[in-house]
Amino acid sequence: MQKFEIRVYKQELRTRFKAIRQEMAPEDRIESDRRILSLLCNTWQYHSADTVVTYVSTPLEVDTKALITRALADNKRVAVPYCVDNTRDMEFYYISSIDELKKRTFGVLEPVAEPKNLVTDFSGSICIVPGLAFDRQGYRLGYGKGYYDRFLADYRGFTIGICYKSCMTHLLHRGRYDIACDMVVTENEHILCRKTRRE
Template sequence: MQITDIRIYKTTLRNKYKQMRRDMPPSVKVQHDDSIRRRVQSLYQYKNAKTLLTFVSTDIEVDTRILIADALKNGKRVAVPRCIDGTREMEFYLIKSLDDLAPRTFGVLEPDPERSELLTDFSDSICIVPGLAFDFAGYRLGYGKGYYDRFLSRYPQTKVGIVYSSCMTQRLQHGRYDVAVDLLVTERYLRKVNSPSRFSQRR
């Protein structure tokens, strides 16, 4: 299919995948979220990481709040993003609990810099990446603001996209500055990007 206007193409896809997520029965979402979380926690990259970088999920996203709570309980450092005012950049701050968060940019929970520590050393970390959809090459359909692509272009460690299998697609149109993740995790499988075959831990 020839794309004449990438903006219309992406807006149409965003509306499609947002609606698919809204239509997911709550009980199914809970099951899928739990499967995805367990698969993330089974990754050796996750087990070996001392610091977890992750977004704080909204209602239509794969839940990350239990993942955050589990990581903190098990002694990992957890850092979540905060958008920098007047830019399309974001920084990650270390938190001690979900109580360190408050609604801010686009209504998303973000850390309070007065209660949190700015993370500057990304060694021994892993980053959980959100997306409305992903393709099999690891490229994502985000919300269109570019915050994550800017950050990921400088992030040297493992990038893990988490997404429902119904929001996976064969190929997404992407630009030269879009950044692919290294691993994809759905409720059905784990996929190493650029690998000809899937490796899975089905349960």
């Protein structure tokens, strides 16, 4: 019997779900992004959060730039990731505008690492988590770099994955370091995932 290789399995899925996203019509993507933002911002978790911790989207991902703008307009603090050189670690820094971000690691927009803006206390926050795909238990298919797996291992706030419905799957096989999100939001629904739900 052939041995199951989770790395090979995940790489095959990455190829599949990247293709799905690349084939989305621009107008469908824009509408899906709008609907995901609307559903996300209507959750009580968003309304009650003082801080929104979020990734900064690339063209392949569910848009978060509109979320950043919305959260700042809602008088929330917004923190985005900075990839620490020569590690698989991220630090998060508060920003007050998208214009403060600069292209850096992997061509992704990142904040300037100003010590005064470093987040040291994540209490009162929610974290918006990226992924190429999610299952209905909240587990995600990431990009294989491990940055979010490391961060989420110690993060104690409420986590929300955002995903296109076409990239949802019933079940993702997972490794020992994979951590489920508390909720996943698509353009159609929000799914509470963990058996111990923090409602």
